[in-house]
Amino acid sequence: xxxxxxxxxxxxxxxxxxxxxxVLAALWAADGPVTAAVVQESVPGTAYxxxxxxxxRLCDKGLVTRRREGRSHVYAPVDDQAGxxxxxxxxxxxxxxxxxxxxxxxxxxLSAEDEELLEHLLHAELPVRPGLPGAPAWPDRPARPHLG
Numbered sequence: 001x002x003x004x005x006x007x008x009x010x011x012x013x014x015x016x017x018x019x020x021x022x023v024l025a026a027l028w029a030a031d032g033p034v035t036a037a038v039v040q041e042s043v044p045g046t047a048y049x050x051x052x053x054x055x056x057r058l059c060d061k062g063l064v065t066r067r068r069e070g071r072s073h074v075y076a077p078v079d080d081q082a083g084x085x086x087x088x089x090x091x092x093x094x095x096x097x098x099x100x101x102x103x104x105x106x107x108x109x110l111s112a113e114d115e116e117l118l119e120h121l122l123h124a125e126l127p128v129r130p131g132l133p134g135a136p137a138w139p140d141r142p143a144r145p146h147l148g
Contacts, residue, residue, distance in 0.1 A: 019046065019054055020054055020058060022042075022046075023039055023043060023054045023058065024058065024063065024064075024077060024081070025081075026038075026042035026043055027039065027075060027076060027077045028077055028080065028081055029042065033065075033067060033069070033074035033075060033076040034074055034075060034076075035069075035072050035074055035075070036048065036051050036055055036073070036075065039051050039055065039075065055075050058075075059075075062078060063077065063078055063079070063084060064076065064077055064078060065078055
């Protein structure tokens with residue numbers, strides 16, 4: 001973890017995954033593929049080598065692509081923020097054991113607004129991916145990355 005300056009001069013440590021989230025946020029905010037140096041500018045207090053390490057980890061996880069451009073590489077997110085969060089939810093669901101119990105607990109803890117939204121989405125007519133009955137199709141989206 002990386003130490004950051006707190007509001008009163010005390011050091012603060014980033015929570016697990018926080019730096020990866022900040023790097024992904026920088027990539028999502030960019031207009032297209034960017035260099036590690038551009039990402040570093042968006043993540044203050046982080047060394048260039050740390051940003052490179054995080055970008056490499058994100059590439060290994062399938063969350064970021066890397067392409068050589070000139071003497072360096074440019075990086076781009078594979079999916080938007082909603083896609084990454086959804087993939088994480090699927091990964092956790094896969095690890096949860098009793099899927100029915102996990103989903104039941106999740107749904108029981110939803111706010112009324114989220115429950116209404118989920119019900120609407122469940123009844124929406126989404127295109128179906130070939131070979132996966134009932135699975136929505138988003139042809140412009142790559143396969144879900146593994147977050148585990």
